[in-house]
């Protein structure tokens with residue numbers, strides 16, 4: 001069946017209520033993918049599509065890698081499922097050990113979830129449990145950030161800073177949450193290469209919130225080191241260091257949501273190592289097992305783990321977990337993925353390709369509609385001037401035309417986002433941005 005046949009109805013599109021999708025628009029002109037290998041997807045109508053986004057910021061080692069496919073197949077044959085409540089199986093322990101080899105500082109205790117959203121809500125719950133264990137149970141407030149994305153659980157949307165994700169559910173948001181301002185300022189920092197020089201002072205807003213609420217009520221601050229989903233917001237130089245200092249000063253936990261920045265995206269295992277700022281809790285998902293099966297995790301420091309576990313009376317220490325926490329197939333895929341990252345030195349490769357990526361994406365500066373280009377590691381954003389009265393329409397059109405020309409991009413509002421698999425080469429980087437440039441010239 002080709003794209004046209006799918007469009008004409010021989011594939012029934014009606015039952016699947018698609019997530020974060022304009023369902024009516026999509027189903028009137030679907031874009032279907034049917035295969036993937038390495039840097040490429042195959043579209044339903046048989047075209048090769050260069051993956052400029054690692055799927056959804058997740059297929060960091062490239063698609064359908066033989067070693068990961070084999071690990072998934074073998075695990076599915078050997079043991080499909082085993083509980084991790086009061087039972088165990090080796091792959092979950094092996095995967096946690098392999099993950100802990102790469103997590104920063106002493107964040108060596110790994111709690112498995114099935115997604116980034118669950119990892120975020122788990123981290124928030126661990127923060128509350130930690131303060132309660134140490135006798136400061138009144139620390140219940142969380143500080144998130146405007147334009148932050150932390151998934152779709154009630155915790156995640158509460159600390160997140162995206163109005164449409166919150167508005168319909170406003171009655172159910174966590175009661176004690178405040179937000180830092182986001183760090184994007186095009187007037188001050190447009191076309192910055194890497195971290196903008198302007199904006200570290202925005203971290204001082206945390207002091208203002210501490211004064212307002214009192215430190216004794218605040219459990220944790222959660223931020224994405226680089227905000228991905230709202231259009232690639234790169235932290236200003238010194239900003240994350242300053243957040244760390246203020247948290248330390250007031251006994252507030254710092255949580256890095258590394259669902260996107262984890263596993264090599266910046267050319268280091270995690271953004272924490274890249275920025276040399278170690279949080280107390282770190283969330284991951286996506287690249288942890290190259291998205292071969294649903295998996296997320298929280299890495300916790302010794303202090304947090306030991307306070308909760310050693311401080312509890314005999315019995316279960318943390319009343320939290322998912323049926324699929326440490327699922328055999330997902331963790332088998334994580335073991336194979338991490339082995340692959342190490343063997344092919346993909347994080348080092350990402351670091352080496354970053355300057356090539358930077359040069360290529362910044363060439364778009366002179367193209368029509370472009371009002372900002374920003375980048376770090378192998379992640380980049382290109383912000384377009386919105387069409388009068390139709391915000392988002394221009395970027396959507398560019399996204400569709402790029403797909404038609406064989407390049408997968410992402411868009412949010414009027415921002416195009418790029419995050420290719422870490423195996424991307426120079427020609428492919430060139431092809432991604434040459435295609436975007438051509439499309440921008442053809443777009444009014």
Ligand SMILES: Cc1ncc(COP(=O)(O)O)c(C=O)c1O
Pocket residue numbers: 114115116117118120149150151152224228229257258259260285286296
């Ligand atoms: C920073 C961040 N946190 C959390 C999530 C949610 O992850 P998931 O979609 O796996 O629930 C995402 C997803 O893109 C993310 O980028």
